[in-house]
Amino acid sequence: MPRVGLFVIENVRAVDPSRSLDETVDVVVEKGRIHALGPGAGTEARSSENATVLDGSGKWLLPGFVDLHAHLREPGHEYKEDVESGLRAAAAGGYSDVCVMPNTNPVNDTRAITDMLVSRAKDAGGTRLHPIGAITVGQNGHELTEMAELRDGGCVGVSDDGKCVMSSAVMRRALEYAKNFDIPVIQHAEDHDLTRGAQMHEGAVSEKLGLRGWPRVAEDIIVARDLILAEYVAARYHVAHISTHGAVRLVSEAKNRGIPVTCEVTPHHLLLTDESVLGYQTACKVNPPLREAVDVAAIKKALADGTIDAIATDHAPHSPLEKDCEFDAASPGLMGLELCFGLLLELVRNRDITLERFVDALSTAPAKIAGIERPTLEEGSSASFTLVDPERRWTAERGTLHTKSTNTPFLGREILGKVLLTLAGGDVAYDMDGAIS
Ligand code: DOR
Numbered sequence: 001m002p003r004v005g006l007f008v009i010e011n012v013r014a015v016d017p018s019r020s021l022d023e024t025v026d027v028v029v030e031k032g033r034i035h036a037l038g039p040g041a042g043t044e045a046r047s048s049e050n051a052t053v054l055d056g057s058g059k060w061l062l063p064g065f066v067d068l069h070a071h072l073r074e075p076g077h078e079y080k081e082d083v084e085s086g087l088r089a090a091a092a093g094g095y096s097d098v099c100v101m102p103n104t105n106p107v108n109d110t111r112a113i114t115d116m117l118v119s120r121a122k123d124a125g126g127t128r129l130h131p132i133g134a135i136t137v138g139q140n141g142h143e144l145t146e147m148a149e150l151r152d153g154g155c156v157g158v159s160d161d162g163k164c165v166m167s168s169a170v171m172r173r174a175l176e177y178a179k180n181f182d183i184p185v186i187q188h189a190e191d192h193d194l195t196r197g198a199q200m201h202e203g204a205v206s207e208k209l210g211l212r213g214w215p216r217v218a219e220d221i222i223v224a225r226d227l228i229l230a231e232y233v234a235a236r237y238h239v240a241h242i243s244t245h246g247a248v249r250l251v252s253e254a255k256n257r258g259i260p261v262t263c264e265v266t267p268h269h270l271l272l273t274d275e276s277v278l279g280y281q282t283a284c285k286v287n288p289p290l291r292e293a294v295d296v297a298a299i300k301k302a303l304a305d306g307t308i309d310a311i312a313t314d315h316a317p318h319s320p321l322e323k324d325c326e327f328d329a330a331s332p333g334l335m336g337l338e339l340c341f342g343l344l345l346e347l348v349r350n351r352d353i354t355l356e357r358f359v360d361a362l363s364t365a366p367a368k369i370a371g372i373e374r375p376t377l378e379e380g381s382s383a384s385f386t387l388v389d390p391e392r393r394w395t396a397e398r399g400t401l402h403t404k405s406t407n408t409p410f411l412g413r414e415i416l417g418k419v420l421l422t423l424a425g426g427d428v429a430y431d432m433d434g435a436i437s
Pocket residue numbers: 071103161162163188285286287288316317331332333334
């Protein structure tokens with residue numbers, strides 16, 4: 001990955017919630033570090049003949065995004081995505097850091113797989129990869145993994161994502177064990193007994209389509225149980241892809257009582273409802289399923305007030321083999337790394353959330369949950385930031401994306417807001433217009 005010598009972005013709106021910064025500034029980057037940031041800070045550097053100067057007017061400079069939840073499919077399903085293509089997609093989406101789920105084949109339940117991922121990511125360069133190890137061996141739900149080894153290899157959390165830890169006893173032990181290493185246990189909250197054979201959210205639409213429904217309570221019951229356990233053992237608990245108004249209420253009450261819980265929401269659960277499934281749209285089949293307007297309203301409000309800490313993509317690439325088929329046979333999941341920022345900017349435009357909260361949920365809050373170095377616009381820090389144009393119109397089309405997959409209902413939709421440049425740890429991970437590389 002290229003590391004550029006000296007460049008200046010002039011007159012850019014810099015927003016960094018971790019420093020309560022929202023100001024039009026110049027930023028000077030030298031040898032991968034933020035050398036200076038402030039009004040007029042670029043004057044001296046711009047006169048150097050080695051400096052590349054970018055006009056930042058109308059653009060925003062934000063701390064690099066951190067995704068808590070992506071599936072990069074390596075090892076095992078590289079035809080859908082691999083570490084290299086996934087990290088390129090992440091960089092194009094503005095991510096300086098991405099945490100990858102362990103439901104690969106084999107599952108990332110050992111130090112060997114963790115080491116392999118870390119080494120593959122080093123070779124790829126650019127966006128940094130942080131593995132999430134499995135909670136149980138082979139995600140079998142019974143036998144705990146060697147979390148100490150996983151953590152020593154670089155795992156920032158544990159999860160059996162795609163599957164729920166159904167046993168209360170195993171979940172209790174997982175929370176107790178993970179607490180020793182101060183890593184969160186990330187739960188895929190789904191009572192599988194209540195969702196057997198389910199294809200979509202249980203409600204009027206599932207009835208109309210004749211598809212077996214997946215009730216909200218399947219999520220709520222697990223979240224309620226886990227919160228009781230997290231309180232009992234005083235351990236960090238994180239709810240993946242929260243989707244129901246009931247689960248949001250439970251998390252809110254738990255936070256008010258001081259239970260160490262955090263949670264994340266995906267772009268699709270914020271933007272779509274179960275009505276999108278009408279016509280048996282397999283692109284909208286996802287786990288947890290798209291819910292109803294009442295849930296979307298509750299999660300938007302919870303994101304705005306911080307009850308929901310982070311936005312996570314749940315980037316879940318699948319090929320046409322798994323999606324161009326009958327609804328029952330289709331795999332659940334949507335890809336999302338490249339689209340998340342542009343799609344969700346609409347929430348800021350509609351004043352559902354403030355820009356500050358949006359950036360916090362994309363960057364600062366998830367970095368804290370993962371316990372990784374927080375991307376920041378602080379002078380002296382290594383440059384991990386993203387430059388975006390909130391007014392650039394573009395369309396996500398086949399052949400123009402960096403991910404190997406195209407499973408999203410947003411394909412062909414015009415999006416307002418585009419990532420132009422991403423730096424990760426001082427390296428240029430993405431440079432859309434070739435402005436500095
Ligand atoms: O829709 C989903 N797809 N939800 C998950 O939890 C797993 C993911 C996948 O791995 O495809």
